[in-house]
Amino acid sequence: MEILPxxxxxxxxxxxxxxILTLGFNLTYASAKFIDMGFGVMTAIxxxxxxxxxxxxGFPLYLGIPAGIILSGLVSFLAYAFIYKPLRARKSSSAVLxxxxxxxxxxxxxxxxxxxxxxFQTLSGLLSGxxxxxxxxxxxxxVQLSIFCVGAVLLAALAFFLKKTFFGKAVVAIxxxxxxxxxxxxxxxxIMSRLFFLSGAIGGLAGILIGFDTGIEPIMGLPWLLAAVVxxxxxxxxxxxxxxxxxxxxxxxxxxxxxxxxxxxxSAIAFAVLLVFLVWKPRGLFPR
Numbered sequence: 001m002e003i004l005p006x007x008x009x010x011x012x013x014x015x016x017x018x019x020i021l022t023l024g025f026n027l028t029y030a031s032a033k034f035i036d037m038g039f040g041v042m043t044a045i046x047x048x049x050x051x052x053x054x055x056x057x058g059f060p061l062y063l064g065i066p067a068g069i070i071l072s073g074l075v076s077f078l079a080y081a082f083i084y085k086p087l088r089a090r091k092s093s094s095a096v097l098x099x100x101x102x103x104x105x106x107x108x109x110x111x112x113x114x115x116x117x118x119x120f121q122t123l124s125g126l127l128s129g130x131x132x133x134x135x136x137x138x139x140x141x142x143v144q145l146s147i148f149c150v151g152a153v154l155l156a157a158l159a160f161f162l163k164k165t166f167f168g169k170a171v172v173a174i175x176x177x178x179x180x181x182x183x184x185x186x187x188x189x190x191i192m193s194r195l196f197f198l199s200g201a202i203g204g205l206a207g208i209l210i211g212f213d214t215g216i217e218p219i220m221g222l223p224w225l226l227a228a229v230v231x232x233x234x235x236x237x238x239x240x241x242x243x244x245x246x247x248x249x250x251x252x253x254x255x256x257x258x259x260x261x262x263x264x265x266x267s268a269i270a271f272a273v274l275l276v277f278l279v280w281k282p283r284g285l286f287p288r
Contacts, residue, residue, distance in 0.1 A: 002137035002138075003259070004137075005135075005136045005137035005138035006137070006138045006139065007138075007255050007256055007259060008138060009135070009138035009139070009140050009144075010138075010251075010255045011248070011251045011252040011254075011255040011256070012148060012248075012251070013140065013144045013147055013148060013213075013251075014251035014254065014255060015247050015248035015250070015251035015252070016147045016148045016150070016151035016152075016247075017147060017151075017206060017209065017210060017213075017224075018227050018228065018231045018247035018248070018250055018251055019151050019155065019231075019243070019244045019247035019248065020147075020150065020151050020154060020202060020205065020206045020209070021043070021202075021203065021206050021224055021225070021227065021228035021231075021247075022228045022231045022232050022235070022243035022244065022246065022247045023154060023155070023158060023202055023240060023243065023244070024039060024042075024198075024199045024200075024201075024202030024203045024206065024228070025039055025199070025203075025225070025228040025229065025232055025243075026232055026237070026238060026239065026240045026243045027171070027195055027198060027199045027202070027240065028195060028196055028199045029232065029237060029238050030171075030175040030238040030239075030240065030288070031171060031174045031175050031178070031191075031192060031195055032084065032088070032097075032192065032195075032196075033094060034084075034094040034097035034098055034101070035094075035098050035101070035229065036084075036097075036101045036196075036199075037098065037101040037102045037104070037105045037222075037225065038076070038079050038101040038102075038104030038105050038108070039076070039101075039199060039200070039203050039221075039225060039228075040105055040203070040221030040222050040224060040225025040226075040228075041104070041105045041108040041109055041112075041221040042072040042075065042076055042199075042200045042201075042203030042204050042207065042221070043072075043203050043204065043206050043207030043210060043220055043221050043224050043225075044108075044109065044112050044207055044216060044217070044218055044219075044220050044221050045068070045071060045072045045075055045108065045112070045200075045203075045204055045207065046068040046069060046071070046072040046203065046204025046205060046206070046207035046208045046211075047068070047121075047123065047204075047207040047208055047210065047211035047216035047220070048068075048112055048115075048116055048121075048216060048218075049064070049067055049068035049071045049072070049204070050064045050065055050067070050068040050123055050126075050208050050211065051116070051121055051123060051211070051216065052116075053067050053068070054123075054126050055123070055125070055126055061126060064126075065208055068204050068205075068207075068208050069201045069204045069205050069208070070201065071204065072200045072201055072203055072204025072205075072207070073197040073198065073199075073200040073201030073204065074197065074200070075108070075200060076196045076197060076199055076200020076201075076203070077193055077194075077196050077197040077200065079101075079104050079196070079200075080192065080193055080196035081193060083100055083101075083104065084097060084100065084101070084196075085189065085192070085193075087100055105221060105222065105225075109218050109219055109221065109222075110218075112218040113218040113219075116218065118217065118218055118219075119217070120215050120216070120217045121211075121215055121216050121217070122211065122214070122215040122216070123208070123211035123212045123215070123216065124143070124212055124213075124215075126212075127143070127212065133145065141213075143209070143212045143213050144213060146209070146212075147209050147213060150205070150209060154202070154205075155244060158240065159241075162240070167191065167194065170186050170191050171191060171195060173186060174186065174188055174191060174192070175238065175288075206224070207220070207221075207224075210224070223267075226270075227250065227270065228247075230246075230250055230270055230271070230273070230274045231243055231246040231247040231249075231250045232246060232284075233246070233274060233277060233278070233284055234246030234249055234250055234273065234274070234277050234284055234285060235247070235249075235284050235285055235286055236283060236284030236285055236286040236287045236288060237284060237288075238288045239284070239286045239287065239288050241286065242284060242285055242286030242287075245285055245286065246284065246285065249273075249285075250270060250273060253269060253270070253273050254266045254269050254270055257269035
């Protein structure tokens with residue numbers, strides 16, 4: 001196995017996970033205009049839901065995986081309906097909403113730790129096999145190939161959804177100007193509720209894929225959320241397509257950055273890239 005091809009493969013896999021997470025994060029940020037820290041814990045909810053339904057109760061994966069995705073979306077929807085929506089109705093600032101979402105993240109992480117303990121778990125044992133492939137000297141597993149394919153399909157589906165459906169066009173309109181959207185007759189509350197469900201479901205899907213590839217733990221949400229935020233800022237925060245470019249740029253920077261140094265420096269490299277963009281290109285590569 002050659003090092004350069006493997007670095008490229010690792011970057012594509014990490015970039016795909018970052019891209020999925022950034023898609024979910026940007027959906028709500030572009031419309032609600034605040035950083036939803038609670039989005040991070042949806043990854044853990046999705047992963048632990050599959051762990052509970054398919055590993056503890058023995059349900060087949062074709063039931064456990066949809067259950068994890070739906071449960072993540074439902075929790076995100078409830079967080080919006082009972083916490084974020086009332087705060088937005090009172091014209092609370094983005095800072096207040098950020099703090100509230102941090103409370104959601106912290107509380108739900110604690111609930112997961114109480115229910116499942118803080119022990120690291122893996123979902124890979126639920127698979128009958130995880131075949132290893134090799135391409136141009138780089139090795140990757142069937143799960144990692146699935147991560148890349150899911151990311152590509154999700155991006156294509158989201159592009160169609162935003163351009164061809166009424167709901168997608170309404171999302172774009174709210175992202176541009178929520179007040180004008182209300183004036184022209186768009187039910188922004190209903191759209192926003194569905195949007196938070198969709199965002200949470202995407203976060204849960206990402207958590208499930210991470211669980212099959214590496215593993216899950218209650219506090220997994222925060223580091224993955226930070227990666228999504230960094231990627232979103234690099235691409236242009238709120239720009240759904242720019243976030244994809246930011247996700248892969250971040251992944252390549254991290255993986256090639258630790259080529260000659262210890263892997264513990266990966267997070268430092270990510271935030272170094274973030275600082276570069278905040279100082280010299282604060283609106284990102286593709287600003288809205």
